[in-house]
Amino acid sequence: MSQSHNAALLVPQTIGFLLLDNFTLISLASAVEPLRMANQLSGKELFRWVTLTRDGAPVSASDGLSITPDAGLERTPELSAVIVCGGVDIQHSVAREHIQWLQAQARLGRHMGGICTGSWVLAKAGLLDGYDCSVHWECLASMQETFPRAAITTRLFSIDRSRYTSSGGTAPLDMMLYLIGREHGRELAAAISEMFIYERIRNEQDHQRVPLKHMLGTNQPKLQEIVALMEANLEEPIDLDELATYVHVSRRQLERLFQKYLNCSPSRYYLKLRLIRARQLLKQTSMSIIEVASVCGFVSTPHFSKCYREYFGIPPRDERAGQQNNVVTLPVVVDELPAPSTALRSLNLAQGEATFASVRL
Template sequence: MPGVSTARIGSCEPEAASAVSTHFAFLLLRSSSSLDLCAALDVLNEANQFDQTPRYSWSLFSEDGNAVLTSNGLSMNVDGPMMPVSRRDTVIVLGGKEYVDASTLPVLAWLRSVSRKGSRIGAVGSAVFTLAKAGVLLNEPVAAHWVYRGAIAETCPDLDLEQNIFCIGKKGLTCAGGAATLDMMLQLIAENSGSSIANWVADRLVCGSVRTGQEEQSVAEFLHTGKRNTKLASAIRLMQSNLEEPIPVQEIALSVGISVRQLERLFKALLSTSPKAFYRKLRLEHARRLLHQTALPIIEISIASGFSSQSHFSRLYRRHFGVSPHQDAAISLGNRSRNL
């Protein structure tokens, strides 16, 4: 039997799990991420190599059964169109940048039928939006990529959205995507087949440090900031968590335990801006994501981004992005129409 490294995934040895064959059904939405798909399939494939026991099998579906053009331009063949699945199957939906248009009525209906059957259902990346729109996310914590959190929250405001890289519940699983997809699949292997096999797979895929899902997402722009100054990182997290109802700079400084003057010096030294300007930039970028990713009216987007005056919001938006919200919405709609 292959050697096993020191366990990095917590001890997890289910009863006779290695004798149970588990099937995964992957639904590839339009412009799905090939990275997410390959990360998931490679983990399952390597797990089957552990003593040559075929523990896992999988099927690939698309809405119409045709090959899917992934986000990086690769054409991915599938086994067929959306079909009925077994109650014992785990269904995972993979999304891409065209997730709004990809959340079609047939896709939503199929997901609801899968959920009614009792199959475990999950989503990676932007597909979390699709599951939210289908109304199949149960009363469990939901992990969503920070880029799509705004659109998801506006679609389903009652969801318990977490900053975690992935969340695994009893009947559902959600993942931010990217490298976190590999971590989530390794955790599923640990739960189904034991941590020994999961860690062996991690070694085969040269994963030196496996994340458990408790880790929070970090926006790349701020990652180095957190390492250099925890006070500044805490202030940024407060801003990110309070976009709709902005917190005064004085309260932010008090919350992180420094004076307003110290906070201003940190922003100036590390980000070359002021706390107020940085906070405004976060809110404007949040507004732009909502504008591109939802069908919300401009007035609702301005309120959801912490701007009480639509005219003031429009002026700031034009100054920051070079176009008005209405012009940007028209451009986004035109680009989406050309991609259909």
């Protein structure tokens, strides 16, 4: 997609979606539907899209549904951008023809993207060297090992110059809404979000919640148990010596486990879990900053604000103000607002959302 900030474009942008065997259908739909709705709501043909396969033959999604593409790679129309749609068993879904075609499209100056595990294919083609990129968490470890020159993150999506990559599920929707909002205005992105009954558009600062079991495997039950205790005790943090006692390890063993497998100290990891929960509460509830600080285990609001600013780059007050003034969130009819909830009720609602197992440190 073009990076132009002009609201009106003379020529529609044409996006080519390269479908690989066993691609994830929900990710494709999440990427295409915002384009369709952008055209519908704007009354203009802002975007066109085509589906592509290696030889033009139908391809099956991971759920078994078959898609007949618009063209094969040898008859590709002129494109503004290419987005690779990956899915299950991505390593065995890529052919030499895919790689060569992607490299040729990049040489032509096309913007290149990947959704779900599609970034694995871009990395294999050497098109993510030196770029920040996102991928579905199941593919995270293998990508980090196989493509060390790519800057792989746990973010839901990454925009780095002419590279657009997203994790799976509905994350492509957030990425496309971000791009549409950047190019055609946040009001249009907000209207699309409303049509899809999508309550909050996530941004580049939102991360995937990577299951700790996936990060550690099954060989570190003690560490998993410790992290579970941390996550269950954010309001009143447990002393590290007590944590060690609970899982029958020494304080020194506890620190070694965190350094070896999570690359940080236990206290730092605990702090980040509390800050991430605080950010969830600021963005998703009406709790005051004082209440958020309290339920996340901070003894004073100034200390909370200092830690929050150091980690996220902005103070909690600005985070809350930005969320309230964010035009890409759904407008709420005043008459339909629920009665003000208590801090405890807000906390209980927010606790339904899983915390990060892998913490950006």
